[in-house]
Amino acid sequence: MRNGFQFAADLSIEPGARIAVIGPSGSGKSTLLSVIGGFLAPDAGSVAWQGADLSAVSPGQRPVSFLFQDQNLFPHLTIGQNIGLGLRPDLRLNRRQREDVEHVIAQVGLQGMSTRRPAELSGGQQSRVALARVLLRARPILLLDEPFAALGPALKAEMLKLLGDIATRTDATVLMVTHDPADARSFADRTILVDDGKVHPPAPTNELLESPPPGLRAYLGQ
Numbered sequence: 001m002r003n004g005f006q007f008a009a010d011l012s013i014e015p016g017a018r019i020a021v022i023g024p025s026g027s028g029k030s031t032l033l034s035v036i037g038g039f040l041a042p043d044a045g046s047v048a049w050q051g052a053d054l055s056a057v058s059p060g061q062r063p064v065s066f067l068f069q070d071q072n073l074f075p076h077l078t079i080g081q082n083i084g085l086g087l088r089p090d091l092r093l094n095r096r097q098r099e100d101v102e103h104v105i106a107q108v109g110l111q112g113m114s115t116r117r118p119a120e121l122s123g124g125q126q127s128r129v130a131l132a133r134v135l136l137r138a139r140p141i142l143l144l145d146e147p148f149a150a151l152g153p154a155l156k157a158e159m160l161k162l163l164g165d166i167a168t169r170t171d172a173t174v175l176m177v178t179h180d181p182a183d184a185r186s187f188a189d190r191t192i193l194v195d196d197g198k199v200h201p202p203a204p205t206n207e208l209l210e211s212p213p214p215g216l217r218a219y220l221g222q
């Protein structure tokens with residue numbers, strides 16, 4: 001699929017599930033999210049959501065929001081504007097939309113900070129901005145690629161909790177790539193193992209981590 005990298009996935013995910021995606025570096029975890037998000041087209045097969053084939057649906061029209069490690073905040077825009085982009089790319093928000101932006105800013109604990117720029121926030125606060133955008137968009141599927149890898153353990157735990165709250169509030173199905181088995185344990189009752197381009201169906205997280213197959217055992221250093 002990419003420079004000779006072969007990737008195969010055959011799985012279904014229950015709506016509302018919270019799923020971790022783990023596996024060695026270069027195994028295809030980000031590729032899986034890109035295929036679901038529509039940034040990469042499979043050579044064969046399809047991705048469907050609630051029975052509808054998404055093949056012809058562009059990334060922006062898919063029922064998906066994305067969160068990456070760098071949080072993709074625009075440095076020249078304020079926090080309010082960064083969040084408002086999720087509603088209207090040209091930022092011409094009506095009064096109701098502006099109120100919605102302020103509401104989610106408060107919901108993630110950043111009240112009073114909407115006119116600051118990203119550089120004036122801590123790493124944890126920047127993660128909150130990215131989560132506020134996700135909350136506002138409220139798409140049914142949330143794809144996260146090592147979203148909190150740069151944060152310390154306490155802050156990461158706090159963000160995972162906030163993420164869980166947001167997923168509950170928006171009824172989202174969540175797939176989160178992580179290199180930290182502790183994240184999988186605390187956040188996801190099911191985990192997808194990706195090993196050398198092969199995507200395994202979701203398995204109960206505790207069982208998978210307690211008796212890992214060989215590829216995962218090597219990755220975990222056991």
Ligand SMILES: Nc1ncnc2c1ncn2[C@@H]1O[C@H](COP(=O)(O)OP(=O)(O)OP(=O)(O)O)[C@@H](O)[C@H]1O
Binds near residue numbers: 002005027028030032
């Ligand atoms: N834009 C690209 N063009 C070509 N090949 C790519 C591209 N991005 C990734 N690859 C290749 O696809 C394979 C899978 O990469 P992918 O990013 O999905 O792995 P990953 O499991 O997310 O890794 P990591 O944990 O290091 O982020 C790798 O062999 C990688 O070199």
